[in-house]
Amino acid sequence: MRQIAEKLTHGIKEELIQLSEYIFNNPELGYEEFKACEAHVKLLKRHGFVVEEGFLDIKTAFKAVYDSGIPGPVVAFLSEYDALPGMGHGCGHNLLGATTTGAGITVSKLMKEMGLRGKVMVFGTPAEETSGAKVQMTNEGAFEDVDVAMQAHPASQHMKSGKSLALEAIQFTFTGKSAHAAASPEEGINALDAAINTFVSINALRQHILPSARIHGIISEGGKAANIVPDLAIAQFYVRATTKTYLQELVEKVKNCARAGAMAAGAKVEFYNYEASYDNLVTNETLSEAYSRRLMEVGVEKIEGAKKGYGSLDLGNISHVGPTIHPYFRICEENIPAHTKAFAAATQTPFAYESMVKTINALALTATDVLEDEKLLKKIKEEFQKAEK
Ligand SMILES: [Zn+2]
Ligand SMILES: [Zn+2]
Numbered sequence: 001m002r003q004i005a006e007k008l009t010h011g012i013k014e015e016l017i018q019l020s021e022y023i024f025n026n027p028e029l030g031y032e033e034f035k036a037c038e039a040h041v042k043l044l045k046r047h048g049f050v051v052e053e054g055f056l057d058i059k060t061a062f063k064a065v066y067d068s069g070i071p072g073p074v075v076a077f078l079s080e081y082d083a084l085p086g087m088g089h090g091c092g093h094n095l096l097g098a099t100t101t102g103a104g105i106t107v108s109k110l111m112k113e114m115g116l117r118g119k120v121m122v123f124g125t126p127a128e129e130t131s132g133a134k135v136q137m138t139n140e141g142a143f144e145d146v147d148v149a150m151q152a153h154p155a156s157q158h159m160k161s162g163k164s165l166a167l168e169a170i171q172f173t174f175t176g177k178s179a180h181a182a183a184s185p186e187e188g189i190n191a192l193d194a195a196i197n198t199f200v201s202i203n204a205l206r207q208h209i210l211p212s213a214r215i216h217g218i219i220s221e222g223g224k225a226a227n228i229v230p231d232l233a234i235a236q237f238y239v240r241a242t243t244k245t246y247l248q249e250l251v252e253k254v255k256n257c258a259r260a261g262a263m264a265a266g267a268k269v270e271f272y273n274y275e276a277s278y279d280n281l282v283t284n285e286t287l288s289e290a291y292s293r294r295l296m297e298v299g300v301e302k303i304e305g306a307k308k309g310y311g312s313l314d315l316g317n318i319s320h321v322g323p324t325i326h327p328y329f330r331i332c333e334e335n336i337p338a339h340t341k342a343f344a345a346a347t348q349t350p351f352a353y354e355s356m357v358k359t360i361n362a363l364a365l366t367a368t369d370v371l372e373d374e375k376l377l378k379k380i381k382e383e384f385q386k387a388e389k
Helices: 002-025 034-046 093-114 133-139 191-208 244-265 285-297 315-319 341-346 350-372 374-386
Strands: 050-053 062-067 074-079 119-124 148-150 153-155 166-175 214-221 232-241 268-273 328-330
Touching (some): 002 093, 002 350, 034 062, 034 093, 034 119, 074 093, 093 119, 148 350, 350 374
Parallel strands (some): 074 119
Antiparallel strands (some): 166 268, 214 232
16 A cells, blocks of 8 residues: 555655645735635646535635545545745745645545545645634534544654644723823723733733643733823733633633723723634544554654644644644754744755655555544544543
8 A cells, every 4th residue: 555655646746846836936825825725726626626616605715525436434634825924935834735635636546546435635724824714614514524634734853743722812892981181080981901900810810820821912902192091992812721621711710800800990891702713732642643653654764742832723623523633744854943934945845845745645544544444443533532622
């Protein structure tokens, strides 16, 4: 199986390099990835996938399906192709898109050549860097018939799939009453005081939360002039935790700080989610081990443990509806931090392309394990049911 996968991937390598280079040369921000999306769709159609464009009314999203015609499991790969403002593909999503799409195409060809059962899907998922489309896609049931979901992200090392934090983006809008701050301060209700009280209470709360949680915020609106009592103040926070359950508990405590802050100032407060909420990534360890085994088989010698410091990923939401992994693959010999121009440049080297090919083979072979090994899929699903979320 390995030799056949390697031969098939070799056959599409040039097309994938072209895809990655085209996206690199045409960087587009979240929800504006028209060129990148179209290039993915063209390639997938050329290789026999049935593609739904503008998936779920998201203009730069797609769902591509290859059906073997034999009933069986469904394996999904997630593609991303959004860039960062001012630095192009500093997160390497050009290569990420080519890698996961390449894995999907290789699996479809393995299905044909080896008579494998089931379906393989490639989802085009816009705007990972901002308000990730995977949240809406998950909420609207896009992954309900998917058995396992996989994505591999470019990095300076091969790293196992780990965790990401659940995140809620809450805005507090405080309203009071304006008045002359010197002539008639007793007439005013100070919305800025409500916001400051909230920050003070949250600072006290921080001492009594799990060390892995994060609460960080700004005051984006706090009055117009020093001689007017501010009647409007706006604070925006990110609250993050390692589990969705703890996040919900923490968000309630943070909201209580704002309620108390508003009450103390005599102001009113309203809550609003100003960006999509991300769930924590729950790595399916059984699937992750299967992937690591395949990665070593295709010639990767060193796989580091999961990342220590972490942010939040919209892929987290998918991991709450089905078994998911998000490993990293090495694209450079030196350590280059992501979200830099240097990292973007590193996606276009022979070293990166070699690694892309190995990663595609490992992803595709893991998919064949899932499609053909019933015991493995059963174990993956049992772990998913039991996992702490
Ligand atoms: Zn990024
Ligand atoms: Zn990224």
